[in-house]
Amino acid sequence: MTEHEGVSDGVAENTRTIEASVVTDFSDRMSYGGYLDLPTLLSAQRPISRPEHHDELLFIIQHQTTELWLKLVLHELETARDLLRADELGQALKCIARVKHIQKTLTEQWSVLATLTPAEYAQFRGVLGNASGFQSYQYRAVEFVLGNKNAKMLQVFEADASATTLLRHALESPSLYDEFLRLLARAGYPIPASVLERDVTLAWTFTPELVPVFAQIYGDTAAHWSAYETCEELVDLEDNFQLWRFRHLKTVERIIGSKPGTGGSSGAPFLRRALELTFFPELYAVRTEIPG
Ligand code: HEM
Numbered sequence: 198m199t200e201h202e203g204v205s206d207g208v209a210e211n212t213r214t215i216e217a218s219v220v221t222d223f224s225d226r227m228s229y230g231g232y233l234d235l236p237t238l239l240s241a242q243r244p245i246s247r248p249e250h251h252d253e254l255l256f257i258i259q260h261q262t263t264e265l266w267l268k269l270v271l272h273e274l275e276t277a278r279d280l281l282r283a284d285e286l287g288q289a290l291k292c293i294a295r296v297k298h299i300q301k302t303l304t305e306q307w308s309v310l311a312t313l314t315p316a317e318y319a320q321f322r323g324v325l326g327n328a329s330g331f332q333s334y335q336y337r338a339v340e341f342v343l344g345n346k347n348a349k350m351l352q353v354f355e356a357d358a359s360a361t362t363l364l365r366h367a368l369e370s371p372s373l374y375d376e377f378l379r380l381l382a383r384a385g386y387p388i389p390a391s392v393l394e395r396d397v398t399l400a401w402t403f404t405p406e407l408v409p410v411f412a413q414i415y416g417d418t419a420a421h422w423s424a425y426e427t428c429e430e431l432v433d434l435e436d437n438f439q440l441w442r443f444r445h446l447k448t449v450e451r452i453i454g455s456k457p458g459t460g461g462s463s464g465a466p467f468l469r470r471a472l473e474l475t476f477f478p479e480l481y482a483v484r485t486e487i488p489g
């Protein structure tokens with residue numbers, strides 16, 4: 198032992214001394230793996246190709262991590278919607294800010310899957326049968342919470358009672374946009390009664406009467422700051438959502454070209470049409486009305 202051991206021990210070996218205070222006995226204590234239930238999480242990757250294809254693990258983990266993030270996106274968006282209902286605008290914006298970061302991560306993550314070549318994917322695509330991301334109920338619930346409702350999307354979940362319950366609840370609840378418009382009405386903005394009383398189970402469609410309301414907000418941002426800020430946060434959400442859809446489409450094009458999808462759709466052409474969907478059309482239309 199040298200007199201400098203306290204600071205230099207292990208440095209030459211490129212190892213770090215574990216401090217004596219570090220807890221090592223977890224026989225009777227909460228541990229990392231126990232808290233996170235890692236045995237469950239890490240036993241949920243079960244490739245089914247035989248012999249097992251090297252890249253199937255990538256395919257599974259890409260989907261599972263997306264589903265985990267979607268779970269949090271849904272949690273945050275539902276909370277944001279409830280906070281808008283309670284006129285807690287600042288707190289709602291905090292949730293939306295978090296969702297925006299998750300969306301960026303999800304969009305960026307496509308580059309990992311893009312390392313899967315067409316030939317590699319073709320070697321195990323067959324085992325997927327008719328499974329498809331089209332059957333992601335969390336993805337569909339996020340679309341619903343953002344207002345793009347479509348009751349027909351519940352059809353594919355008929356054999357899955359818990360997915361149906363989750364989606365039916367999202368279908369029948371007012372969307373984030375519905376609650377924002379109700380908040381604006383409470384704040385004195387002239388939101389038409391037809392908007393406030395609409396059937397919230399239907400997809401939101403372009404409502405021209407709202408454009409002058411937003412034109413007033415965008416025409417004097419200082420006077421309408423909190424409404425304006427929320428509008429721009431919603432535009433960010435839609436923008437990010439579309440970027441994810443675009444990267445999905447482009448990844449699909451490079452991996453399966455124009456092959457039909459395992460879910461039974463035409464594949465890339467079907468995904469391309471999703472780029473025409475919009476959550477907050479009036480927030481885009483208002484831009485045309487800005488003088489100049
Ligand atoms: C090799 C990679 C992938 C390919 C070739 C692919 C292909 C497709 C195709 C062709 C569809 C249309 C439905 C069908 O007929 O199957 C679809 C839908 C979908 N996929 Fe993927 N996908 C891939 C990866 C992913 C990943 C990683 C996710 C993340 C969860 C995902 C989520 C979705 C979702 C949510 C839909 C429904 C989209 C909509 O309704 O517009 N996909 N995918």
Ligand SMILES: N[C@@H](CC(=O)c1ccccc1NC=O)C(=O)O
Binds near residue numbers: 329457
């Ligand atoms: N629809 C894809 C298959 C696919 O990507 C997939 C299969 C099972 C579980 C999730 C999937 N992801 C997205 O559609 C295809 O047509 O190749």
